Amino acid sequence: MSSTELPISGTPLTLETETVTELTPRQLLIRRIKGHKGLIIGFTVIIGLIIVGIFAPMFAPHDPYEQILSKRLIPPVWSPGGTTEYLLGTDHLGRDYLSRLIYGTRISLMIGYGAATVGLFIGVSMGICAGYFGGRVDQLISYILTCQLSLPGLLLTMTLVFFIGPSVYVVIGVIGVLHWTYYLVVSRSAAMQIRQMDYIAAAKSIGCSKFHIIRKEILPNLMSQIIVIFTLEVGFAILAESALSFLGIGIQAPTPSWGLMIAEGKVAMFFQPWLVIIPGAALFVLVLATNLMGDGIRDVTAPENRN
């Protein structure tokens, strides 16, 4: 029987473990954000357009309202006859198209974010009430939702904006007031789930008021979902405004709105198609970036819900 000498103080017995550094939720989130191309692209484009909108007077090479009739319908710089003085050409009244496009960013962003905010307050407050209180309150709010969904949204928006009097604030108000169902559905079902959590029971047992629980316990936990809906609703509101302005019921001339620019360009569409293509492409880029950002935030904050 040979005795093997056990190394007691020799090489220490260590378990070879993989060095797993525990990531905090915040680090995990940042890692997911960095890995999400759509989110980064969307976010960059939106920030860029917001900067362009805020500092429009600095970016615009000309006055967007100044009409020079002798310089009507100059084509963009890349097509024959274009000049570098008017990079995107001029419209049927001789106004610089690039400057109008840049100022139009303001209208689209204001109405998009404004209307989505109005809808947020209506939808989320109703949704949380329905989800948290349940019972009769839930039945009533769900009934209101069914009725709202049956109303022809675009037609009502058009009618109300036209008869109240088209202005930026009326457009924001009407689109917002008529568009909150998505917020309601999402915050209702989320509030229903959160209601059953232990921390809500705990808050109740120490005597927190209902208002306090809704504001301090439920609302913060809904935030990420609300932000996702908000972003997508911004895109919807931008498209709704452009459609209204296109039909001549939204933003009125001479204010540069992309929808209105398309309507004005339609007159000369057959021999100068760029007048229609450019503002439409701008709308497409803005709304696409907004939607990419919304989808991205959803993927990053709730990866298990990805479909």
Added chain:
Amino acid sequence: MLRYLLRRGFMALLVALTVSVAAFVLLNVAVDPAMAIAGEDADLLLVEQIREQYGFDRPIYVQYFEWLTRLFHGDFGESYYWNKPVGELILSHAPVTLQLALMAIFVTVVISIPLGTLAALKQNSLIDRIALSTAVSAQAIPNFWLGLMMIILFSVTWQIFPVSGDDTFAHFILPSFVLGASSVPAVMRLTRNGLLDVLSSDYIRTARSKGFGGIRLLLQHAMRNALLPVVSVLAVQLGQKLGGSVITESIFAINGLGRLALESILGGDIPTVQMLVFVFALTFVIMTLLADLLNAWLDPRLRLG
């Protein structure tokens, strides 16, 4: 089934009534109908006169019940702008919109269901990615702009289809594509996700393990369940298209209900607008009801819920 039918029917009726009240109040409180008839810069005395003449000075609930009673007697009111009975106006404009809406839904189905099915069968493949990114971009395209682009491409540059109007079948091809395309992202996603869910379910695995597979498995087993939610969404979309083709109709100069609505708004014709809002809402309610009943008939589990 009968109990379910009665309950759903009663709900639909209740919703239709509530919606009619909401539309009436909205259009008579937010909007001054006398002012709308008289015009923007009319004399105040004239506005007062009109208000008395048409009875707008009475309490709103009296006006509503009069409107509702007339409606039940088949009297849809009189249009100030067109000088015609509103019912006649709606009936004469409806067939064009119906044709447009049906063709649009056909376009949606033909594009989104095969694309969604392919995307689900080959999940994460190139086709799937193309389908999903098409859906994301299609959602960001302004619908009226797509219409104008179609006109520039297919009517002006290549001259395949007529620019505008509603005389022949060819006039409807571009508009129904534009109107139908707007529903493609939603319906395609729903088809794809529904089919993905079904394909990973136990009964499909059982069928596969018994040696059943291929196209027959897809059609006979998987699609039947995966398409249930698609059917109801399509019915709802059809309801929306019957009332929501304002933009498409105005771009392609199609003389349907949407164009009637737009021109009535611009002409300050509240009775026509109000009746159109109600008719569209009613159409939507009926379509959702039909979708629910169809689903309950196809899927017995829903009847108990």
